[in-house]
Amino acid sequence: MSNYAIETVGLNFNFGNQAIVKDLSLKVPKGSIYGFLGPNGAGKTTTIKILLNLLKSPADQVFIFGKEINSNRIATLKRIGALVEQPAIYGHLSGKENLINRCILLGIKKTKADEMLALVGLTDAANKKASKYSLGMKQRLGIALALVSDPELLLLDEPTNGLDPNGIIEVRNLMIELATKHHKTILVSSHLLAEIERTATHVGIINKGQLMFQGTIDELQLLSKPMVEIEVDEIEKAIDFLKAAGYEIASKTDLKITVPFSSSVDSGKLNTLLIQNGFTISSLSKQRKDLENLFLDITKNN
């Protein structure tokens, strides 16, 4: 039995001559919140559509809960709930009717509709026409529609798009609750790293159809090694001194020297050493390349 909710093996997908997804090997562990990151047009939505079998993948490249998707389409789709791009909602029906219609299609009890409306905070707007909903309400209804079948795997394509800060926090908390309390696996795509950083346990970074990074959020953070930045007088002399003392100089400017960070104790020792040898230190601080920059680096280097 596979430990992955989603596994793609060297997935390739073209629209005509244009390669949209190239040799993509996603591994989404069960129970994780997998942040699927990439700039606009990187191939995120296409990948999600492939995972829903809306776009047909080559055989033996996409596995959902260990089963090949093309030969197990219906059984697989029963375990997935999805929100792709803008939520697909019938504008002439109310929010509740949209949910009831989905209940009919899925063959589940219509009472589920009220439960879902309460879950996403739309009970008061249940009987309002969905076309009159605000963007945020539509997004929440879209999430409710994805959740109504109580799926094990949720695919959410940019679920916080168009939401105000409160809405973003609500969706974020909902995702965390679903993963921790209800043990659901969530693949959430976004072009904003800050968004993913707050919720995801695992991250995959895609650019121009290729996977640039895949791992846990901690592994991603490890990629950005922390540094110690020292603002010191007589900078050239200080560099020579530190080199003689066995320190590695990562970079220097006219005002500052940067050395790799190992521990707070070591940073203290370094400070003492410089002062004891007559240098004047005006500042010493630990620096971390923030993930935003790292993300830009990863996606630019391609």
Place this chain on the structure above:
Amino acid sequence: MRSIYISFISEFYKSRKTLAFWAAILIPVAICSLVSFGFYSGADKVLLLKAPGMMLWAKYAGATLNVMGILVMPFYVMFMAFSVNNIEHKNDTWKTLFAQPLNKFSIYTAKYLFAVTLIFICLFLFATLTYGFGHLLQVLVPKYTFNQYNPANFLINSYSKLFLSSLGILSLQFIFSLIWGDFLKPIGIGFVGTIMGIVAGMVNWTYAYLIPYSLPALALQLTQVKKGKDPLDFEIFTREIWVSLAYAAVLFIAGYFIVTKKSIK
């Protein structure tokens, strides 16, 4: 079968508040009421004809049938085919629909059957209302001779023919509406097709029966031409009907392949 049933119920649920659904009920009510009102208010003129029961029924039911067969029916069918698919185009819901754990063929078949059902309901109402209002006229205008002839067979046969002869148009328009999300293309093509059909039918072109759009008019034309013991008792399954059914079957299957190939971009 279950997934066809589920999808069919969902189609009904989605459409029940749309004009397309209500048109199936309102069109027959409106047209039959108008014609009946004409026969009521203009009873004096009609009575001058001194038509026997059969002729009176033919005149009364024919008034509705001719309007239906030539003009309303093709457009109504086009509109149905358009509405059933447009509900998904308009709301951008094809992707969600095909991401449900349901067989794609069932979803497609249910949509097609729903359109067929609406057309059936519409024509069924036409037949029953014609029958009912005819007898109502008899009560209101006792000098009428509606009670001298039982038009049940005639109405069932004519409307069955109209129904079956429109299935060809339905399948063709269904495909157009699947491919194009806008109103103008399918309706535009349908409009041109209908005009062609009417012209081909009027000039009695030998191969008019090969144009799906002329089939409803042709199917009804024959009822007027054919002579027998009872001119209103004619057979249903004539050449036009078989052609229509053949078109319907072939295009229905072709439509399914279009649906499966339809990329959800």
